[in-house]
Amino acid sequence: xxxxxxxxxxxxxxxxxxxxxxxxxxxxxxxxxxxxxxxxxxxxxxxxxxxxxxxxxxxxxxxxxxxxxxxxxxxxxxxxxxxxxxxxxxxxxxxxxxxxxxxxxxxxxxxxxxxxxxxxxxxxxxxxxxxxxxxxxxxxxxxxxxxxxxxxxxxxxxxxxxxxxxxxxxxxxxxxxxxxxxxxxxxxxxxxxxxxxxxxxxxxxxxxxxxxxxxxxxxxxxxxxxxxxxxxxxxxxxxxxxxxxxxxxxxxxxxxxxxxxxxxxxxxxxxxxxxxxxxxxxxxxxxxxxxxxxxxxxxxxxxxxxxxxxxxxxxxxxxxxxxxxxxxxxxxxxxxxxxxxxxxxxxxxxxxxxxxxxxxxxxxxxxxxxxxxxxxxxxxxxxxxxxxxxxxxxxxxxxxxxxxxxxxxxxxxxxxxxxxxxxxxxxxxxxxxxxxxxxxxxxxxxxxxxxxxxxxxxxxxxxxxxxxxxxxxxxxxxxxxxxxxxxxxxxxxxxxxxxxxxxxxxxxxxxxxxxxxxxxxxxxxxxxxxxxxxxxxxxxxxxxxxxxxxxxxxxxxxxxxxxxxxxxxxxxxxxxxxxxxxxxxxxxxxxxxxxxxxxxxxxxxxxxxxxxxxxxxxxxxxxxxxxxxxxxxxx
Amino acid sequence: xxxxxxxxxxxxxxxxxxxxxxxxxxxxxxxxxxxxxxxxxxxxxxxxxxxxxxxxxxxxxxxxxxxxxxxxxxxxxxxxxxxxxxxxxxxxxxxxxxxxxxxxxxxxxxxxxxxxxxxxxxxxxxxxxxxxxxxxxxxxxxxxxxxxxxxxxxxxxxxxxxx
Numbered sequence: 134x135x136x137x138x139x140x141x142x143x144x145x146x147x148x149x150x151x152x153x154x155x156x157x158x159x160x161x162x163x164x165x166x167x168x169x170x171x172x173x174x175x176x177x178x179x180x181x182x183x184x185x186x187x188x189x190x191x192x193x194x195x196x197x198x199x200x201x202x203x204x205x206x207x208x209x210x211x212x213x214x215x216x217x218x219x220x221x222x223x224x225x226x227x228x229x230x231x232x233x234x235x236x237x238x239x240x241x242x243x244x245x246x247x248x249x250x251x252x253x254x255x256x257x258x259x260x261x262x263x264x265x266x267x268x269x270x271x272x273x274x275x276x277x278x279x280x281x282x283x284x285x286x287x288x289x290x291x292x293x294x295x296x297x298x299x300x301x302x303x304x305x306x307x308x309x310x311x312x313x314x315x316x317x318x319x320x321x322x323x324x325x326x327x328x329x330x331x332x333x334x335x336x337x338x339x340x341x342x343x344x345x346x347x348x349x350x351x352x353x354x355x356x357x358x359x360x361x362x363x364x365x366x367x368x369x370x371x372x373x374x375x376x377x378x379x380x381x382x383x384x385x386x387x388x389x390x391x392x393x394x395x396x397x398x399x400x401x402x403x404x405x406x407x408x409x410x411x412x413x414x415x416x417x418x419x420x421x422x423x424x425x426x427x428x429x430x431x432x433x434x435x436x437x438x439x440x441x442x443x444x445x446x447x448x449x450x451x452x453x454x455x456x457x458x459x460x461x462x463x464x465x466x467x468x469x470x471x472x473x474x475x476x477x478x479x480x481x482x483x484x485x486x487x488x489x490x491x492x493x494x495x496x497x498x499x500x501x502x503x504x505x506x507x508x509x510x511x512x513x514x515x516x517x518x519x520x521x522x523x524x525x526x527x528x529x530x531x532x533x534x535x536x537x538x539x540x541x542x543x544x545x546x547x548x549x550x551x552x553x554x555x556x557x558x559x560x561x562x563x564x565x566x567x568x569x570x571x572x573x574x575x576x577x578x579x580x581x582x583x584x585x586x587x588x589x590x591x592x593x594x595x596x597x598x599x600x601x602x603x604x605x606x607x608x609x610x611x612x613x614x615x616x617x618x619x620x621x622x623x624x625x626x627x628x629x630x631x632x633x634x635x636x637x638x639x640x641x642x643x644x645x646x647x648x649x650x651x652x653x654x655x656x657x658x659x660x661x662x663x664x665x666x667x668x669x670x671x672x673x674x675x676x677x678x679x680x681x682x683x684x685x686x687x688x689x690x691x692x693x694x695x696x697x698x699x700x701x702x703x704x705x706x707x708x709x710x711x712x713x714x715x716x717x718x719x720x721x722x723x724x725x726x727x728x729x730x731x732x733x734x735x736x737x738x739x740x741x742x743x744x745x746x747x748x749x750x751x752x753x754x755x756x757x758x759x760x761x762x763x764x765x766x767x768x
Numbered sequence: 769x770x771x772x773x774x775x776x777x778x779x780x781x782x783x784x785x786x787x788x789x790x791x792x793x794x795x796x797x798x799x800x801x802x803x804x805x806x807x808x809x810x811x812x813x814x815x816x817x818x819x820x821x822x823x824x825x826x827x828x829x830x831x832x833x834x835x836x837x838x839x840x841x842x843x844x845x846x847x848x849x850x851x852x853x854x855x856x857x858x859x860x861x862x863x864x865x866x867x868x869x870x871x872x873x874x875x876x877x878x879x880x881x882x883x884x885x886x887x888x889x890x891x892x893x894x895x896x897x898x899x900x901x902x903x904x905x906x907x908x909x910x911x912x913x914x915x916x917x918x919x920x921x922x923x924x925x926x927x928x929x930x931x
Contacts, residue, residue: 166784166788166899166900166901166902168782168784168902169784169787169788169791169799169900170782170783170784170787172799173799173803186783188783188786188787188790188811189787189802189803189808190787190790190802190803190808190809190810190811191807191808192790192808192810192811193783193786715800719800719803719804720803
């Protein structure tokens, strides 16, 4: 199997091979064969009487020591993955909420309220008065209400209940899956999957859905507060791929997830004094900040910062020999980075108290003096630059133009240029007319188990050809950006006639002089609710629920537990959701059947597992056709 | 001649060899479709354990094979590579082979009512169980090289003791 279809990534891997440096692809090969019990979800380590395994082939014991059969074992395993994913988004959102509160009460001077109208919109939505009030008071109330969502409440989660359709709320209430606290939902999942608690596989899965809805709330909250503190993204044009590193500059990569770190570093990196220092150290073009992974998406959307690379290929940024500092916060940071950084002059810098890596420099980031910490980080990068070995520098001359920053607000505002009074009307009219056959949200990661970007690029071509409007978040965005799919040119090249006409009409109205890009960049992986917000608005305008819309989701190259949580809430939201790799559930016929079929009767959404990208696109088109027929539209 | 040898000290008891074996003897030879196959594919080797030790027990393809000697229907035979294999259609289900096998590695296909045993993955260069073993507890070695390796090991151990 090829490692990647991306030339720049392959060139960096080549650098590694020549230097005898092991990358994620080598470590994957070294792990072969991976364990068949793990691959099918049939091992359990939840108690010390284990580990227990059940053969997937009807031989050997049919239960673990406690009596848990394969269905219980698999359901527990997947449920814990959802809980871990929810804990990740929850941690991210809680960090944002604390900072918003500190901002409001004057303890975080570097985090002013940048988008008052977003704050007011969020406050109004969650029932906080905004008229004739000081903006900081409103911010404090929103932050306290956000923090309330983490503990066990008497009422449903605010950030879930106020952001979905009435139909969804009713369905969730009826099925008893309404979470009343983000942390308490995670805690409940851990409780019910521990030794001797929930032994009904279907009930365990409903518990996982409840936890996934808490994940949805956390994601929505994180996006809302990021927009309040840093601004709601609007379209920008920038570049993506390793070619954005600059051999004449101090290159600093920001890697991880939370804009609380990356946005401040970007703000400070423009300061004259620091750039003068960089130039004095020999970097004639000063400081060059680039993004990696999802925090890269955050600063790409808000500050046009170019994206160097994304999750699976994070090591390649260092392998160019031109990266002076890799600055990380949390999530998807491979521990291997420190070893690879040691082969070069690159300074790896950790910043979060919960995410340290041995041998990295740790410069802790606090809300109270964020800019000061950011300056220290940049100075460390300049120091590292002095040690750069010009002989090792090999930056691939590859990057693509990428349009980014299509938040829900930005999409509505572009549409309002077509119809000022009723912005959603052009979108709905074109869906009804069939110019837009349906909508597909691509989300998730890059995985070492799939040739990097191969599934994304194959699927997008098939879907676009058939007039499917494409949205993307997270490392899906990275993949599309790298390969030039986030450009008007891609629309000209790949969009079917109906889709091309719509994207051109909106693009012309928005003054682009051409079509909108083929794939709309909606943000980082925490930002998937930007897409669901658009779907909710469309559903409410049409007077139907989400499970009837011709909208699907796809994670063609998923990796993380966060992806499992997102996929699960997408299914609960009513979306048919494609996975491009087989999740660890096939060991249980019951769980497999529930996730791919029975769940459809309860929520409308379900998982479609298909490893062949062209087949997968075909299946999604079939599903969109079914949904269209369900609404009485041409299919 | 190459044989599958077992290094019990390296066996973690993970049963990956059993899964690899069953998958190799499934219709599509792929884990995910094998899991969905009905009836499920059968493994031909067995990880057994006491408190002290665990190891896969596997057909030795004995040179003077009791199972071939006991097979009255001409099902079991030695192929051109020296592997003890079945002519499935000849098995009458008398289970004499199961009775005489000193290693207990011949079992019964309850659907087809015939004996099931290791075929040494005769179409593969490296047998599936060896390929599946993550620790090197199952190795494919030349029978004549294995003793030499052991002898060298003894020397190495002795030298280390002196140091």
